Amino acid sequence: MSSSILAEGTPFARPRRTLHAERITLAHGAGGKAMRDLIEDVFVGTFDNPHLHELDDQARLPLDAIAKGGDQLAFTTDSYVVDPLFFPGGDIGELAITGTVNDLAVSGATPHYLTCGMIIEEGLEVEALRRVVASMKRTADAAGVAIVTGDTKVVHRGAADKLFINTAGVGVIAAGRKLHASTIRPGDVLLVNGALGDHGAAIVDARGEYAMQNTIESDCQPLSGLIETMLNACPDLRCMRDATRGGVATVANEFAQASHTAIRLHERSLPVRDAVRGMCEILGLDPLYLANEGKLMAIAPAAQAQPLLEAMRAHHAGRDSAIVGEVHPAPAGRVILETGFGGDRVLDVLIGDQLPRIC
Amino acid sequence: MKFVDEFRDPDAAKAVLRAIDALAPNFADRPEGPLQLMEFCGGHTHTIFRYGIEPMLPDWIELVHGPGCPVCVLPMGRVDDCVALAERPNVIFTTFGDAIRVPGSRKSLLQAKAEGADVRMVYSPLDALELARRHPEREVVFFALGFETTMPSTALTVLQAAQEGVENFSLFCNHITTVPTIKAILDSPDMRLDGFLAPGHVCMVVGERPFDFVAERYGKPLVITGFEPLDILQSIWMAVEQLADRRCAVENQYARVVAAHGNPPGLEAIAKVFELRAFFEWRGLGSIDHSGVGMRDAYARFDAEHKFTVPNLRIADPKSCQCGEVLKGSIRPWECKVFGTACTPQTPLGALMVSSEGACAAYHNFGDLQALLARRETQEAVSS
Numbered sequence A: 001m002s003s004s005i006l007a008e009g010t011p012f013a014r015p016r017r018t019l020h021a022e023r024i025t026l027a028h029g030a031g032g033k034a035m036r037d038l039i040e041d042v043f044v045g046t047f048d049n050p051h052l053h054e055l056d057d058q059a060r061l062p063l064d065a066i067a068k069g070g071d072q073l074a075f076t077t078d079s080y081v082v083d084p085l086f087f088p089g090g091d092i093g094e095l096a097i098t099g100t101v102n103d104l105a106v107s108g109a110t111p112h113y114l115t116c117g118m119i120i121e122e123g124l125e126v127e128a129l130r131r132v133v134a135s136m137k138r139t140a141d142a143a144g145v146a147i148v149t150g151d152t153k154v155v156h157r158g159a160a161d162k163l164f165i166n167t168a169g170v171g172v173i174a175a176g177r178k179l180h181a182s183t184i185r186p187g188d189v190l191l192v193n194g195a196l197g198d199h200g201a202a203i204v205d206a207r208g209e210y211a212m213q214n215t216i217e218s219d220c221q222p223l224s225g226l227i228e229t230m231l232n233a234c235p236d237l238r239c240m241r242d243a244t245r246g247g248v249a250t251v252a253n254e255f256a257q258a259s260h261t262a263i264r265l266h267e268r269s270l271p272v273r274d275a276v277r278g279m280c281e282i283l284g285l286d287p288l289y290l291a292n293e294g295k296l297m298a299i300a301p302a303a304q305a306q307p308l309l310e311a312m313r314a315h316h317a318g319r320d321s322a323i324v325g326e327v328h329p330a331p332a333g334r335v336i337l338e339t340g341f342g343g344d345r346v347l348d349v350l351i352g353d354q355l356p357r358i359c
Numbered sequence B: 001m002k003f004v005d006e007f008r009d010p011d012a013a014k015a016v017l018r019a020i021d022a023l024a025p026n027f028a029d030r031p032e033g034p035l036q037l038m039e040f041c042g043g044h045t046h047t048i049f050r051y052g053i054e055p056m057l058p059d060w061i062e063l064v065h066g067p068g069c070p071v072c073v074l075p076m077g078r079v080d081d082c083v084a085l086a087e088r089p090n091v092i093f094t095t096f097g098d099a100i101r102v103p104g105s106r107k108s109l110l111q112a113k114a115e116g117a118d119v120r121m122v123y124s125p126l127d128a129l130e131l132a133r134r135h136p137e138r139e140v141v142f143f144a145l146g147f148e149t150t151m152p153s154t155a156l157t158v159l160q161a162a163q164e165g166v167e168n169f170s171l172f173c174n175h176i177t178t179v180p181t182i183k184a185i186l187d188s189p190d191m192r193l194d195g196f197l198a199p200g201h202v203c204m205v206v207g208e209r210p211f212d213f214v215a216e217r218y219g220k221p222l223v224i225t226g227f228e229p230l231d232i233l234q235s236i237w238m239a240v241e242q243l244a245d246r247r248c249a250v251e252n253q254y255a256r257v258v259a260a261h262g263n264p265p266g267l268e269a270i271a272k273v274f275e276l277r278a279f280f281e282w283r284g285l286g287s288i289d290h291s292g293v294g295m296r297d298a299y300a301r302f303d304a305e306h307k308f309t310v311p312n313l314r315i316a317d318p319k320s321c322q323c324g325e326v327l328k329g330s331i332r333p334w335e336c337k338v339f340g341t342a343c344t345p346q347t348p349l350g351a352l353m354v355s356s357e358g359a360c361a362a363y364h365n366f367g368d369l370q371a372l373l374a375r376r377e378t379q380e381a382v383s384s
């Protein structure tokens, strides 16, 4: 990622203030000294980059460096409200960076800058906040992005659930890159970059409501590196989308509807870990609708599918990639799942949440 | 976790389908149309749709999806009672997930929760009992529903609560029984079913014998069936073979799990805690004698209907609903006049659209909606 962009700005001169409190109180959102301590110690100290160090109300970003990377700006935002804050394989901070980075990257953009809005419930342990922020920094570094501006609000106990994070991000799309679902054609193939449903299953498991003895970890990971590799291996890649809420079933439906084609998925080639499959069997969930935080579904022309698959598998974020289906002309707008048993069924969009069955 | 992959093997499925095909000549020109087999259990309905079994079958066999989803057949008035209980200030109302979205006449449990009622989803009645232990100052009500399958676990939970003297725990009992319901379907004048696939897990509790009357008195084959897709295909084959041989018997395809005599300790717990109600109201089917169970007087202190007052009003199903006809197999789900238009999973008018196990919801979610609606239109055009 272009370090030249990050190198701009003025260095942080004054010694930083430190936060001594154990828990966040309303004072930490009141705009006074306590808030200053929190921001300088926890956020600026950790995110640590020249744009942030200016401590202004906005980050000022040089346009020329951005413009060198491409001819379109990609701009996105998302909010993260996961419960629990820490779960096997990740935490809300990692999620907040990954999610926004991935939303940029799947458009073919190189992500550069993020913002970070924190809504903190009065009473949150400062230690937990520090852990979250450290994890945001680690993830941002891994994805090659900088958190350049932010906002902090503290709300009364009960007005939020511990911690909500909003991140917005900008990235640059290289000239000539046009990934869009409307370019999908019959004959194209669908790929995913690994096992499905890990994040959704890990969260259900981490809530501990069902007393299951699983060790399912979230698949939370930035995909910008993998996507760069994919675009190099397959210049005619049609489109991709990260399969977050709603899972791959939802993404496949969005593709089919946007391109007026039929998508046929093969249950036997869709990678799902045994632990996730087992949990789904018990709870009556469908792994194809479970959320992922490090998985994408891509569509490529059949002729480039094999080299693309090999390139994906060679990348650490795509080791278990697989070709999982193909595009047909009809029935337009529908996703058909060829079940492992040999039957066909429609894989529709989900209504509301997946709820477990009883009998 | 170990999977029963041998029961999901597509090659084995093809072999069974070939065996079924070989029986086709026996039913070549049936004036009554395709053979109709009813799977009675929501779990079976779910497997049939999830694995795409229906389109694999030859067109001379039709599956009819019976009333086997306890959520689907719950009358609206009972949902209102649930909401009333859940809205009592000190109550934690616990329920299985599927019941949470079922519409009552005013609102569902999900809406009540959004308005502030303490409604929690649990996976077993024991989880509800645990909540009661942890919150001695609150009243924990468990919404008990389901067939004989889930009865032993609720009965055992009540026995445990009694033994420990947990006084802030109670059941809102809506358990129902299979036998009178099958009887009611068989007695209905527009019944044209040829055979039944019976729920394996119910039989795991009650054994094989309670279903003998289907073969003996009504002359219909019945096959006790497991829940894997191959179980279902094989049971269809067994039932069709009986019909081809002009036999009718109760056969047990699920012998690897179902013992002929059922589960005596489970039955004992049920008998201790529950007794048959004189009648119970079903959505779509009306009142059926002795089809529901309530709690015995000895356990009245664990009976939410006894402990608290519930409104207990009867709310008629909307007029446009044809759920009853679908449940009995006289029309197919997509033939209902409001299927996919006024009645959808987001806006369920009838019971069968409510739970994911309901036949209408299954057709809606797993079938090709546009094609089904087009078929209904053609049929309507022809018949008018």
Ligand code: SF4
Binding pocket: B320, B321, B322, B323, B324, B326, B333, B336, B337, B338, B339, B340, B343, B348, B349, B350, B351, B352, B353, B354, B360
């Ligand atoms: S479509 Fe709705 S009203 Fe009609 S039978 Fe199905 S659930 Fe009942």
